[in-house]
Amino acid sequence: MTDPIAPIASGSSSSTGSPNSAGYPSSTGSPSSSRGGRRAARAAGEPTPPSGIRRIRLPQKLRNLELALLLFACAINAGAIVLVQLGALGAIDTQLILLGAGLSALVLALHISMRFVARDADPFLLPIATLLNGIGIAMIYRIDIAEGDTGWDSAAVRQIVWSAIAIVCAIVTILVIRNHRVLFKYTYLSGLVAIVLLLLPLVPGLGDDHDGAQVWISIAGVMNFQPGEIAKIALAVFFAGYLVRNRDSLSMVGRTFLGMRFPRARDLGPLLVVWALSMAVIVFQRDLGTALLYFGLFLVMLYVATGRLSWIVLGLSLFLAGALIASQVLEYVGNRFANWLNPFDPARYEAEVGGSYQLVQGLFGLSNGGLIGTGWGQGRPDITPVPQSDYIIASLGEELGLAGIFAILALYLLFVSRGFRIGFAGQDDFGKLLGVGLSFVVALQVFIVVGGVMRVIPLTGLTTPFLAAGGSSLVANWIIVALLLRLSDTVRNHPRLVIDG
Amino acid sequence: MSQLTLLVLQIGFLLLMWVFVFAIVYALRSDLFGQRVRKLQPDAAQAGTPAASGFPSSPITPGGGTRKPAPAPAPAPANGEIASAQNARTLVITSGPKAGAEFPLGRDEITIGRSADSAIIIRDDYTSTHHARLMLWNDRWMIQDLDSTNGTFLDGSRVSVPTPIPLGVPVKVGATTFELRR
Numbered sequence A: 001m002t003d004p005i006a007p008i009a010s011g012s013s014s015s016t017g018s019p020n021s022a023g024y025p026s027s028t029g030s031p032s033s034s035r036g037g038r039r040a041a042r043a044a045g046e047p048t049p050p051s052g053i054r055r056i057r058l059p060q061k062l063r064n065l066e067l068a069l070l071l072f073a074c075a076i077n078a079g080a081i082v083l084v085q086l087g088a089l090g091a092i093d094t095q096l097i098l099l100g101a102g103l104s105a106l107v108l109a110l111h112i113s114m115r116f117v118a119r120d121a122d123p124f125l126l127p128i129a130t131l132l133n134g135i136g137i138a139m140i141y142r143i144d145i146a147e148g149d150t151g152w153d154s155a156a157v158r159q160i161v162w163s164a165i166a167i168v169c170a171i172v173t174i175l176v177i178r179n180h181r182v183l184f185k186y187t188y189l190s191g192l193v194a195i196v197l198l199l200l201p202l203v204p205g206l207g208d209d210h211d212g213a214q215v216w217i218s219i220a221g222v223m224n225f226q227p228g229e230i231a232k233i234a235l236a237v238f239f240a241g242y243l244v245r246n247r248d249s250l251s252m253v254g255r256t257f258l259g260m261r262f263p264r265a266r267d268l269g270p271l272l273v274v275w276a277l278s279m280a281v282i283v284f285q286r287d288l289g290t291a292l293l294y295f296g297l298f299l300v301m302l303y304v305a306t307g308r309l310s311w312i313v314l315g316l317s318l319f320l321a322g323a324l325i326a327s328q329v330l331e332y333v334g335n336r337f338a339n340w341l342n343p344f345d346p347a348r349y350e351a352e353v354g355g356s357y358q359l360v361q362g363l364f365g366l367s368n369g370g371l372i373g374t375g376w377g378q379g380r381p382d383i384t385p386v387p388q389s390d391y392i393i394a395s396l397g398e399e400l401g402l403a404g405i406f407a408i409l410a411l412y413l414l415f416v417s418r419g420f421r422i423g424f425a426g427q428d429d430f431g432k433l434l435g436v437g438l439s440f441v442v443a444l445q446v447f448i449v450v451g452g453v454m455r456v457i458p459l460t461g462l463t464t465p466f467l468a469a470g471g472s473s474l475v476a477n478w479i480i481v482a483l484l485l486r487l488s489d490t491v492r493n494h495p496r497l498v499i500d501g
Numbered sequence B: 001m002s003q004l005t006l007l008v009l010q011i012g013f014l015l016l017m018w019v020f021v022f023a024i025v026y027a028l029r030s031d032l033f034g035q036r037v038r039k040l041q042p043d044a045a046q047a048g049t050p051a052a053s054g055f056p057s058s059p060i061t062p063g064g065g066t067r068k069p070a071p072a073p074a075p076a077p078a079n080g081e082i083a084s085a086q087n088a089r090t091l092v093i094t095s096g097p098k099a100g101a102e103f104p105l106g107r108d109e110i111t112i113g114r115s116a117d118s119a120i121i122i123r124d125d126y127t128s129t130h131h132a133r134l135m136l137w138n139d140r141w142m143i144q145d146l147d148s149t150n151g152t153f154l155d156g157s158r159v160s161v162p163t164p165i166p167l168g169v170p171v172k173v174g175a176t177t178f179e180l181r182r
Helices: A002-015 A035-043 A061-089 A094-117 A125-147 A155-176 A181-185 A187-202 A227-251 A265-284 A288-306 A309-329 A331-341 A357-369 A392-425 A429-453 A471-493 B003-027 B029-033 B042-046
Strands: A207-210 A213-219 A223-225 A255-257 A260-262 A497-500 B090-095 B102-104 B110-113 B120-123 B132-137 B140-145 B152-154 B171-173 B176-181
Touching (some): A061 A125, A125 A155, A125 B003, A155 A471, A181 A227, A187 A227, A227 A265, A227 A471, A265 A288, A309 A331, A392 A429, A429 A471, B140 B152
Antiparallel strands (some): A207 A213, A213 A223, B090 B102, B152 B171
């Protein structure tokens, strides 16, 4: 393992911009000529071969590293399912392992298509996403066993099918979008798409009321979909394009107050519009988490685009004010706050509607897990309501323990840091903002849902990216993976030189 | 399945997950801790600060390691041969703040200007946002001035229409001069 990684790492890091490269992302190769060969030729001091001679195909170091990690991740995934079966059933059943193998084949198909269309893409994103997805499937399967669901009733089987759809979507994305700058042309169209997707669940006949939150649409009663998940990608594209076009007026003018430069009143428009949008989500769709996600995404992208802290201050105070008012006026928000502050109050614990039963059961589960967990299939995560979607992190915490949860959080951390790195190394402002926005939305979503389960912030219903049962979430997050891969490939493919006079 | 076996398997699984995490961190290590500093070759070290010498101070590949220093002030092959996709390999900055830096020539056009999406970004007071571009026309490298304020100069004369660039002839954009070499 050590040997192949060592030379590759220097290649990978230098291309994402090593600290000493002052704005030089460092790849020599243009798409047609590959850098490895050039470097080798230079190192040997040989004259470059006359062109017209077809270049020999060079080993794709980044892709080989990705393949190694991918196989490792698939092995862990298979191990997780086997352990679930050993722990919960006491025997090995090959059916689901075969389905899982089909999934591994699809992930490998994505890998192979990247060998052709995105040779220089980041090698870590795909293995991390694969591992998280597989652990999620294993946990959902474990809960199916506890609840006795088999066949199409089984959420795990459905999750596998959705994963397959999601990975196919990712393959299509990476094949169709050859350069992220095409998205820049569709800035306002994607803004419109985002609004339409957000409004879809409110359309009578299409919307599907699920646990109080109106964020689902149901097509013919069979296919349930949460359009808000896809909307977050469209919103990230829209915000990136919009901010690149307009950031000068948002960042240059304004008056200084308390050491911060505040924007002019008329430049507050976009902030207020997005704020109103998220408040509408809170009021009409009764979904606190999604509102927080969209608004946080916008704030961070605004901050990255303009570099001004005053936007964060203004935005956070707006959101906190809105959330406080909502907690007084709207009953469901008030309940969430009360559960967060006093979950162990018997009145709250035993409340029929909007009580803290779920939250407290999750906490009990986590404490039952302890340091190394009860082991796959040996805890009781099924006592908690919705243990396979919103509460999957508590289920995993019970069976894998603190050690397992931290490994999962470390995977998210690596995923998000790669995303930021890609944004950081990007050359055009749109790509930078899009990279940061897409990875931040994953980070924020993990924070909102894990923080909610662990009582850091009030509990809000959101899916844990890649882990939780839910098709729309999987599709959206795999498309995010595909977009980040595409971004990282473009970043490396175009050499650049910065001269500061 | 005894409890002990399951416990061992569980610990093994957790270890495997952490091995995966650390495999990624290990592969990323130079990204996290910076790259190992390589010793300059003795002759280059004697040449003083790289930027002052003709030594290419910042080749586009910092990881390039053992690449040979280019012959310091390259002899300009003033034979007037037009740079083409076949004979020109690099763009070398010959004067200005980044003198000595090289930029590989592929087949893509190279935009020059102050904007962040240019291929060569020159931030000084004389360069326009979209100043000029180099592109391949019929396999020959041409320079086109993009209506810049202070102009682009090929061998001292201002470029008004797309002009083919001979090898080794200086092109001036703002305070920076570069030429195309083999």
